[in-house]
Amino acid sequence: MSGSTTVYVPRDAAALSVGAEEIAKRVEDEARKRGKAVEIVRNGSRGALWLEPLVEVSTANGRVGYGPVAPEDVTSLFDAGFLDGAHHQLSLGVVDDHEWFAKQDRLTFARVGVVDPLSVSDYEAHGGLVALRKALTMDPQAIIDEVGASGLRGRGGAGFPAGIKWQTALQAQVGQKYICCNADEGDSGTFADRMLMEGDPFALIEGMAIAGLAVGATQGLIYVRSEYPHAIGALRAAVLLAAESAILGRDVLGSGRVFEVEVRVGAGSYVCGEETAMLESLEGKRGVVRAKPPLPAVEGLFGKPTVVNNVMTLASVPWIISHGASAYRDRGAGRSRGTQVFQLAGNVARGGIVELALGVPLRDLVDGFGGGTRTGRPVKTAQVGGPLGAYLPSSAFDVPMDYESLLAIGAMLGHGGIVVFDDSVNMAKQARFAMEFCAEESCGKCTPCRIGSVRGVETIDKIVAGERRRENLELLLDLCEVMTEGSLCAMGGLTPLPVKSALDHFPEDFGIESVEGSTRGATA
Amino acid sequence: MSQFADSEGSVLRALQAIQETFGYVPDEALDTVAEVCNVSRAEVYGVFTYYSDLRSTLPAPNVVRVCIAEACQASGSDSLVAAIRAELGLDVHAKSRSGETEIAPVFCLGNCALGPAALVNDRLLGRTTVAKIRAALGDPR
Numbered sequence: 001m002s003g004s005t006t007v008y009v010p011r012d013a014a015a016l017s018v019g020a021e022e023i024a025k026r027v028e029d030e031a032r033k034r035g036k037a038v039e040i041v042r043n044g045s046r047g048a049l050w051l052e053p054l055v056e057v058s059t060a061n062g063r064v065g066y067g068p069v070a071p072e073d074v075t076s077l078f079d080a081g082f083l084d085g086a087h088h089q090l091s092l093g094v095v096d097d098h099e100w101f102a103k104q105d106r107l108t109f110a111r112v113g114v115v116d117p118l119s120v121s122d123y124e125a126h127g128g129l130v131a132l133r134k135a136l137t138m139d140p141q142a143i144i145d146e147v148g149a150s151g152l153r154g155r156g157g158a159g160f161p162a163g164i165k166w167q168t169a170l171q172a173q174v175g176q177k178y179i180c181c182n183a184d185e186g187d188s189g190t191f192a193d194r195m196l197m198e199g200d201p202f203a204l205i206e207g208m209a210i211a212g213l214a215v216g217a218t219q220g221l222i223y224v225r226s227e228y229p230h231a232i233g234a235l236r237a238a239v240l241l242a243a244e245s246a247i248l249g250r251d252v253l254g255s256g257r258v259f260e261v262e263v264r265v266g267a268g269s270y271v272c273g274e275e276t277a278m279l280e281s282l283e284g285k286r287g288v289v290r291a292k293p294p295l296p297a298v299e300g301l302f303g304k305p306t307v308v309n310n311v312m313t314l315a316s317v318p319w320i321i322s323h324g325a326s327a328y329r330d331r332g333a334g335r336s337r338g339t340q341v342f343q344l345a346g347n348v349a350r351g352g353i354v355e356l357a358l359g360v361p362l363r364d365l366v367d368g369f370g371g372g373t374r375t376g377r378p379v380k381t382a383q384v385g386g387p388l389g390a391y392l393p394s395s396a397f398d399v400p401m402d403y404e405s406l407l408a409i410g411a412m413l414g415h416g417g418i419v420v421f422d423d424s425v426n427m428a429k430q431a432r433f434a435m436e437f438c439a440e441e442s443c444g445k446c447t448p449c450r451i452g453s454v455r456g457v458e459t460i461d462k463i464v465a466g467e468r469r470r471e472n473l474e475l476l477l478d479l480c481e482v483m484t485e486g487s488l489c490a491m492g493g494l495t496p497l498p499v500k501s502a503l504d505h506f507p508e509d510f511g512i513e514s515v516e517g518s519t520r521g522a523t524a
Numbered sequence: 525m526s527q528f529a530d531s532e533g534s535v536l537r538a539l540q541a542i543q544e545t546f547g548y549v550p551d552e553a554l555d556t557v558a559e560v561c562n563v564s565r566a567e568v569y570g571v572f573t574y575y576s577d578l579r580s581t582l583p584a585p586n587v588v589r590v591c592i593a594e595a596c597q598a599s600g601s602d603s604l605v606a607a608i609r610a611e612l613g614l615d616v617h618a619k620s621r622s623g624e625t626e627i628a629p630v631f632c633l634g635n636c637a638l639g640p641a642a643l644v645n646d647r648l649l650g651r652t653t654v655a656k657i658r659a660a661l662g663d664p665r
């Protein structure tokens with residue numbers, strides 16, 4: 001066949017960060033030089049960030065991958081005949097059959113890296129809009145029942161059941177309601193929201209529209225952090241395209257129903273990821289946390305009922321509606337149903353997106369998919385669940401990654417980020433950083449968070465310096481307790497988690513033998 | 525500016541729009557925003573000082589932001605920060621400036637599997653080295 005060959009070169013920010021733009025340019029130039037007709041599609045990333053830039057070629061057998069491709073590899077790829085899927089030293093074979101992908105269970109991320117992110121027709125060809133069309137024929141209560149029955153819980157960190165939140169908003173008898181998508185993704189070690197917004201933005205838009213139909217909201221807002229310029233660009237373009245295709249607007253898919261989406265950009269504040277601080281910020285104010293109640297679902301943005309959900313939560317909804325609640329609920333463990341989009345980050349050999357049913361052992365992720373550290377040194381610890389998550393020693397890696405199992409060992413799932421460290425890390429330094437981060441990002445409303453974190457930094461310094469170690473250790477534990485008990489939100493309330501887990505599991509890094517042996521047994 | 529007048533909750537967006545246009549928020553602009561949004565100057569000032577993105581001075585022609593959060597720490601951001609100090613004479617933590625370039629730390633750029641990460645103007649870098657920063661600054665030494 002003499003038609004043109006489709007070549008995929010990602011435009012995902014992470015792929016661009018290691019040279020994907022240059023690869024796209026070289027493929028285009030080389031093809032022109034050789035008189036080959038190619039159509040270059042700028043897809044999202046498949047999530048195997050360790051293979052980026054990952055170039056794929058569409059063949060009769062499927063999409064054949066090559067990676068990581070350096071600019072100087074492009075000529076030899078053409079020489080080898082990669083346009084026909086021929087072998088080259090960077091060959092990965094048919095990408096869907098590659099074990100790193102084949103072993104995953106991609107629902108929320110099914111289209112990310114596969115489709116052209118800004119093509120509505122590609123979106124539809126891969127199952128897009130099926131759910132929205134279905135939802136338009138459903139009763140609001142039926143949509144909420146379906147989401148509730150799926151067991152979907154908030155993926156932003158707190159794990160609150162999505163169906164219950166939606167029910168609360170539905171029951172509020174108020175005209176104007178809002179759907180606010182939390183795309184602030186401030187946790188270090190997390191990038192799933194970013195990759196979905198860049199790689200499959202219509203999935204988020206469709207999920208928001210379904211949420212709007214379910215609770216009776218006609219206006220959606222996406223609060224995306226300013227550190228994500230590529231995602232902001234993709235979302236803005238997708239919202240325009242969705243409006244042109246009547247996925248959004250005054251007449252959603254010809255139904256006469258209304259749903260519009262506006263993209264709003266944050267301004268560099270971690271606490272603005274906390275839902276009520278986000279609402280304050282969306283109202284144009286300082287992003288200070290509000291006391292709850294009232295819940296946002298009752299009194300949220302401008303005092304109106306507001307559903308605040310994470311990107312992953314909302315983007316999972318179309319799959320649930322189109323495949324049915326039970327297909328989602330059939331996956332998972334205990335009260336943690338469905339899949340989690342895990343993010344392998346830090347010092348890891350094969351970092352990226354691993355979507356699997358909740359309950360997979362942490363070890364399978366770090367050692368299995370991740371392949372251990374990138375430096376080749378032993379894994380010392382992984383911080384699970386972002387900056388407010390616990391540092392777990394490798395001896396604890398058999399823990400199933402679900403909400404309850406992690407809670408049982410004093411950890412939390414958070415947004416599903418896993419940051420791997422090798423044995424060169426000093427845990428007193430990490431604990432200090434957790435306190436420093438809290439001091440820097442505190443919204444200032446609660447004294448334990450604002451002042452306790454500053455004292456925490458000083459106290460850790462004293463412990464490490466060997467200054468009145470026992471007293472200072474007790475002071476640190478007291479500070480942790482006061483922060484846990486006396487903070488309005490998880491910023492101050494959970495900062496003790498990384499600090500205490502570092503202390504408990506790695507006391508030697510603080511210059512002590514064990515926490516109990518070094519205090520009068522004051523620790524719980 | 526007038527687009528913000530009848531729109532609820534527009535103080536932050538008005539400030540962001542000003543910064544987008546001028547690169548920073550000039551002091552007089554706080555009065556303009558207060559007037560347009562019909563709130564006190566103190567309120568505008570409170571919003572302005574709360575958000576770390578908003579700035580009161582003109583940025584250097586090149587702005588480099590280096591991630592110093594956990595995932596990049598695990599991937600060697602400390603060594604990168606040290607190399608930047610040694611080779612470029614810029615202190616990441618002190619938000620320093622030298623000639624055409626200013627540098628500042630950032631907590632997470634969402635490139636956590638390819639750390640250390642940095643943002644050079646609007647260009648994201650992964651597996652960042654001083655050489656890559658130089659190249660992105662257009663100095664391919």
Ligand SMILES: Cc1cc2nc3c(=O)[nH]c(=O)nc-3n(C[C@H](O)[C@H](O)[C@H](O)COP(=O)(O)O)c2cc1C
Nearest residue numbers: 154155156182184185186273274275309310313490
């Ligand atoms: C300090 C802090 C930061 C947070 N950052 C985020 C964030 O970046 N993204 C997010 O979705 N949720 C974040 N959350 C959780 C939100 O408050 C809220 O639980 C979530 O947006 C609800 O959506 P979900 O139920 O779909 O998870 C944060 C919470 C706290 C306390």
Ligand code: SF4
Nearest residue numbers: 443445446449489492
């Ligand atoms: S815990 Fe910290 S961030 Fe949260 S409300 Fe209190 S002061 Fe603000």
